[in-house]
Amino acid sequence: MPLQSWLTRSRPQPGAPGLRALTVAVDQWRGIAQDIAAASGRLLALWASADAHAIPTIRAAFLAGPQGLLLSVPIMHPESPYPGIGDLFPASVRMQRAVADLTGLRSSDADTRPWLRHAAWPQHYRPLIDPPPQILNAQAMVDDYPFVRVEGEGVHEIAVGPVHAGIIEPGHFRFSVVGEKVLRLEERLAYVHKGIEERFTQLPILEAHRLAARVSGDSAVAFSWAYCQALEGITGNSIPPRAAWLRALYLELERVANHLGDLGALGNDAGFAFGLTQFSRLKEQILRVNDTALGARYLLDSVIPGGTQRDLARADAAALGQCLREIADEAQRLRIIYEEHEGVRDRFNGAGVVSPELATRLGLTGLAGRASAQAFDLRCDLPCEPYTQLSVQKITRSEGDVAARVAVRFDELQESCRLIQHILASLPDGPHRAPLDAPAAGVTGAGLIEGWRGPVCVALEAGPAGTIQRCHPHDPSWQNWPVLEHAVIGNIVPDFPLINKSFNLSYSGHDL
Amino acid sequence: MLKTLRQIASVGIVSECPPEPDAGFAVGDQLQEHIRAVLGRALCIRHIDAGSCNGCELEIHALNNPIYNLEGLGIRFVASPRHADLLLVTGPVSRHMEAALKRTYEATPDPKLVVAIGDCGCTGGVFGEGYASCGRVSNVIPVNVAVPGCPPSPGRILAGILTAISDSSKVRIASAEPA
Numbered sequence: 001m002p003l004q005s006w007l008t009r010s011r012p013q014p015g016a017p018g019l020r021a022l023t024v025a026v027d028q029w030r031g032i033a034q035d036i037a038a039a040s041g042r043l044l045a046l047w048a049s050a051d052a053h054a055i056p057t058i059r060a061a062f063l064a065g066p067q068g069l070l071l072s073v074p075i076m077h078p079e080s081p082y083p084g085i086g087d088l089f090p091a092s093v094r095m096q097r098a099v100a101d102l103t104g105l106r107s108s109d110a111d112t113r114p115w116l117r118h119a120a121w122p123q124h125y126r127p128l129i130d131p132p133p134q135i136l137n138a139q140a141m142v143d144d145y146p147f148v149r150v151e152g153e154g155v156h157e158i159a160v161g162p163v164h165a166g167i168i169e170p171g172h173f174r175f176s177v178v179g180e181k182v183l184r185l186e187e188r189l190a191y192v193h194k195g196i197e198e199r200f201t202q203l204p205i206l207e208a209h210r211l212a213a214r215v216s217g218d219s220a221v222a223f224s225w226a227y228c229q230a231l232e233g234i235t236g237n238s239i240p241p242r243a244a245w246l247r248a249l250y251l252e253l254e255r256v257a258n259h260l261g262d263l264g265a266l267g268n269d270a271g272f273a274f275g276l277t278q279f280s281r282l283k284e285q286i287l288r289v290n291d292t293a294l295g296a297r298y299l300l301d302s303v304i305p306g307g308t309q310r311d312l313a314r315a316d317a318a319a320l321g322q323c324l325r326e327i328a329d330e331a332q333r334l335r336i337i338y339e340e341h342e343g344v345r346d347r348f349n350g351a352g353v354v355s356p357e358l359a360t361r362l363g364l365t366g367l368a369g370r371a372s373a374q375a376f377d378l379r380c381d382l383p384c385e386p387y388t389q390l391s392v393q394k395i396t397r398s399e400g401d402v403a404a405r406v407a408v409r410f411d412e413l414q415e416s417c418r419l420i421q422h423i424l425a426s427l428p429d430g431p432h433r434a435p436l437d438a439p440a441a442g443v444t445g446a447g448l449i450e451g452w453r454g455p456v457c458v459a460l461e462a463g464p465a466g467t468i469q470r471c472h473p474h475d476p477s478w479q480n481w482p483v484l485e486h487a488v489i490g491n492i493v494p495d496f497p498l499i500n501k502s503f504n505l506s507y508s509g510h511d512l
Numbered sequence: 513m514l515k516t517l518r519q520i521a522s523v524g525i526v527s528e529c530p531p532e533p534d535a536g537f538a539v540g541d542q543l544q545e546h547i548r549a550v551l552g553r554a555l556c557i558r559h560i561d562a563g564s565c566n567g568c569e570l571e572i573h574a575l576n577n578p579i580y581n582l583e584g585l586g587i588r589f590v591a592s593p594r595h596a597d598l599l600l601v602t603g604p605v606s607r608h609m610e611a612a613l614k615r616t617y618e619a620t621p622d623p624k625l626v627v628a629i630g631d632c633g634c635t636g637g638v639f640g641e642g643y644a645s646c647g648r649v650s651n652v653i654p655v656n657v658a659v660p661g662c663p664p665s666p667g668r669i670l671a672g673i674l675t676a677i678s679d680s681s682k683v684r685i686a687s688a689e690p691a
Contacts, residue, residue, distance in 0.1 A: 120607035120644060127643050162612050165591030167559045167572050170609060191608045192563045195644035202640075211638050217567025217663065261573070274516060280577035281526055287574070298567060300662060337515050508565045511606075 003039040003064055006032055010069065015233030015460075016226075016448035018382045019068040023051075029058070029073045030083045036064045037088045042376065043363055044068070044448070045457045045474035046095040048103045048128075052442055056105055058082055060092075061446065061457050061474075068382055070446055070459070075105060084109030091363040091479040102128045102197065116190045116511065119143035127198050128470075150176035150184050158493065162191040169507035173496075180492045185485045193511040200471035205231065205439055205462055206305055208471065212458060213300045215473045216509030221247070221254040222451025223458065223473060223509075224303040229384065229447030230460035231305050235437045241428040243307030244385040249320075249423045250299045250308075252416040255452040256327065257286050259409045259416075262504050263331075266406055267338065269498040270347035278334055282327050289323040292316065307433025321424045328417035335410050348403035352487040352499030355400055364483045366454015366476040368503050371408045372400035378450035390419055405502040439466065453477065453506065475509030527581040555587045555677060558596035558620065562613045562652075563645065564603030567663040568630040572600065574666045587673065593619040598676060600669075601653075604632040604639040605646040617653040625676045627657045629669060634658040 010020035024032055041064035051057045051074055058073040075082050084107035086093040096107040097115035104126040106112065117123070125133050149157075155178055162170035172188040196215060200208055212227035213220040225247050232239060260283040267275020287297040293316035294302060295309075302309050312320075338344050354364060359372035369376060379392040395411040397404035439462040447458040454476030463469035484503050488496055559572060575582040582588070590596055593616045605613055617626070628649035631637040636647030649655050659672035 118608045120610075125643070132643060162609065163560055163593075163616055167569055167589060169561045169564070169566055169569065170612065191612070192561065192603065192606050193608055193644050194563055194604060194606050194639045195642045196639070198642060198644075199639060214565040214567065214638055214662075217565035218570060220567070261570070274520070277578050278519065278523070280574070281523070281579060284574060284577050284579050297665060298570065298663060300567065333515075333519065337519065340515065506566065507561075508563075 001031065001035060003035045003041070006035060007064070007067065007069070013068070013070050013233075013446055014236070014443065015230045015446035016068065016382065017384050018066065019070060019446055019448070021070045021072070021444075023072040023074070026073055026075060026082055029071075030085065030088075032071065033060075033085045033088050036062050036069070039064055040360075041065070041069075042365065043085075043089040043091055043479075044455060045459070045472065045478070046092050046099070047459065047472040047474070048099045048105050049461060049470040049472070056103065058099070058105065059459065059472075061448075061459065063376070063382070066381070068446075068448060070444075078105055081106045081108040083107070086111070089363060090361070091482060094482065095478060102126065104129060113146060116193050118145075118190060120193075127195060145188055147174050147186050147188070148184070152178075154178045155183065171507050175493060175496075177493060180494065182488050182491055182493060182496070185488050185496075187481055187485060189481065189507060190511045192508050194508075196512040197470075197472060200468050201463075203468060204466050205460070205468045206436070206466060208468055209303065209305060210301060212471075212473055213303070215512070216475055216477075216506040217298065217300065218258055218506065219254070219451040219453060219456060219475070219509065220298060220300040221250045221303060222449045222456040223475075224300075225251060226447030226449040226456045226458040227460065227471075227473070228303055228305050229449065230445035230458050231439065231447075232436065233445035233447070234439045234443045234460065234462050237306065237434065237436050239307050240431045240434050241385070242311075242430045242432050243434070245423055245427050246308045246312060246432055247303055248386050248390070249312070249420060249427075250294070250302050251449065251451070252419050252423070253286065253290060253294075253320075254299060255416045256324070256413055256420070257283055257290075258452040258504075259413045260286065260327070260331070262501065263334075263338075263406065263409055263413075265501050265504075266348075266402070266498065267344060269501050270344045272338075272341060272344050275334070275338065275344075278330075282330055285323055285327065289320055293320050304433065306436045307431070309433075311432045312427070317424045317427065321421060324417050324420050328414060331410065331413055331417075338406070345403070347495070347498060348406055349401060351402040351495050352491060352502060353399070353401045354483055354487050356398055358486060359400060359483070362483045362486065363479050365479040366450075367408055367412070367452065368405055368480050368483070369454065370394070370396045371404035373398040378448055378455050382448060384449075386423070390422060392419065402498060402502040441465075441469075451476070453504070454480070473509075473512070475506050477505040477507075477510040480505050481510060526578050527584060528579055555598060555673075556590040556596045557587060557598045557600050557673070558590055558593045558616070559600045560602070560613060560616055562601055562603045562609045562649065563606035563639075564630065564632065568602040568633070571663045571666050571669060572602070572629070575669060580666045580670065582670070585670075593617075594621065596620050596624070598625040598627060598673065599653075600627050600629055600673070601649045601655075602629045602633055603649075604636045604641075605649055605652045607644050607646055610646055610652055613649075613652055625657075626653060626655045627659065627672050627676050628655045629659050629672070630664060631660050631662045634660045637662065
């Protein structure tokens with residue numbers, strides 16, 4: 001069945017614009033997934049919850065053509081595996097394993113190893129279903145995870161982490177190498193699994209945007225906006241125009257700050273400490289003007305249900321504009337230095353290549369995807385207010401190496417600086433927040449925001465009396481972590497930090 | 513190369529000097545002396561993310577930028593707990609990081625200091641305690657100083673490190689305590 005005939009059966013989905021919702025039976029699940037894959041659709045997220053009759057339900061968000069599609073698949077026989085879609089959407093494999101860890105629902109795919117669960121809670125305990133356990137393992141021991149072994153003459157393993165030799169989030173990397181060449185990398189994550197999805201169900205729905213902002217602190221605006229978009233979809237309220245424009249201002253400031261930080265760190269990892277010094281100085285300038293103009297260096301609590309926490313005074317807008325003009329000029333000057341530096345060029349070019357074909361096959365997304373010709377950006381393809389009026393220029397490259405991911409950052413930095421000037425010049429008058437109606441129990445809302453790393457998705461189900469039935473926040477790192485394993489194959493071990501940094505994926509956003 | 517040099521020259525030195533002798537940053541010179549007196553060398557810090565949302569990491573990174581210029585104060589981040597005098601711990605401690613945090617603490621030679629960073633490190637923050645979270649850092653290892661904030665600014669993190677260092681009685685307490 002072509003995708004269009006599924007879409008005609010779908011209904012509007014509250015939340016982000018352009019979203020549809022559809023419930024299919026478990027025996028139709030693979031069929032529709034095949035049709036979405038055939039139409040070059042993208043898997044945004046996959047999680048599990050329960051429907052209105054408490055029937056366990058697999059849910060998945062796709063982008064299919066010009067629309068987003070939220071699928072629900074009730075699982076009538078939860079004791080038997082539901083059909084897996086790992087062959088169609090490889091990124092789904094770890095999501096399905098996470099669903100099994102948190103809810104006990106298992107897919108039919110071959111990899112049945114735990115993913116989010118280490119030894120901290122018992123195998124039979126389902127955190128999102130069962131009441132809190134009386135006795136947790138007194139001290140979580142380190143479990144024996146079955147890594148895939150590479151056999152052969154001269155092959156040895158290098159185990160790194162979870163605690164890394166720097167100011168980095170924790171995770172474990174298992175390299176199989178011959179000499180200094182990487183044959184295989186296997187990641188093991190979830191060291192910072194904090195039980196965020198369970199925590200959501202303990203918070204009032206009107207206050208949990210604070211938790212959403214802390215799913216991945218470097219993407220706080222993207223997550224809190226996506227959460228609020230989902231919530232405002234549930235209550236049926238639209239926010240004042242000024243609030244939407246202020247949110248876009250915050251989102252672009254978050255993008256600029258992160259890109260500046262990454263560009264400096266990438267120079268440093270290529271042995272050019274000058275780059276780190278210069279870019280970290282520019283980043284500090286943004287954080288300071290944020291602090292004076294917006295009340296915080298990092299905008300963790302700036303997006304709130306119904307609008308924004310603060311308004312922006314005219315003088316502060318002028319200061320922001322002036323700072324961003326200087327940053328755009330300086331970044332351009334530094335770009336030329338990077339591009340003319342032979343040592344930097346030598347390290348960036350050809351390192352950690354993800355070809356466009358592989359990127360398509362594995363579903364590489366966001367910034368890293370755009371560096372491998374995945375021309376997709378929610379701000380252009382499924383825009384919400386005010387992006388419908390901003391005509392964002394989509395940045396893509398096709399080389400797929402570290403240099404391409406650096407170039408996309410440089411270009412997006414300039415584009416975000418342009419957008420910020422445009423927003424500051426065209427900020428509509430009026431209130432910056434509006435009251436929300438009470439959210440009705442049983443309604444689901446979905447938020448979709450293009451964060452600096454890629455598309456952030458939040459699915460929110462309202463419970464009775466202002467509670468949260470279920471909230472699933474999804475970071476684009478889920479899609480991109482498995483691709484990093486491919487990107488390092490054939491590279492030398494000392495290039496891994498550089499390649500890893502060029503993706504700069506979130507551990508916290510993934511581990512939840 | 514010429515452009516690089518020109519950029520370095522045109523930016524100049526941006527590291528901030530203390531505006532007031534008693535302001536947070538003013539302890540710079542005294543601190544260097546104090547560190548030398550206590551340790552005889554630079555203060556070495558090992559950072560451990562025990563479950564953070566990565567917000568605190570962004571501000572810890574900022575300490576190394578030329579404006580805060582941590583190394584200029586005689587403080588540096590090191591790659592191994594065995595080289596460290598002080599552990600800078602962020603996050604509510606996830607249960608999956610509990611063992612790694614304890615091992616890192618045990619691997620740090622005495623006398624050692626622990627500074628917990630951020631609201632989560634102080635109280636468990638928005639994540640609290642649950643099936644996957646042990647809550648605040650002091651639930652897992654002894655803590656000398658806890659710095660609230662979400663995330664705390666680089667200045668406050670620095671002030672927390674200074675507080676831990678300047679109270680050398682804490683060093684003795686930490687060294688006397690079994691791990």
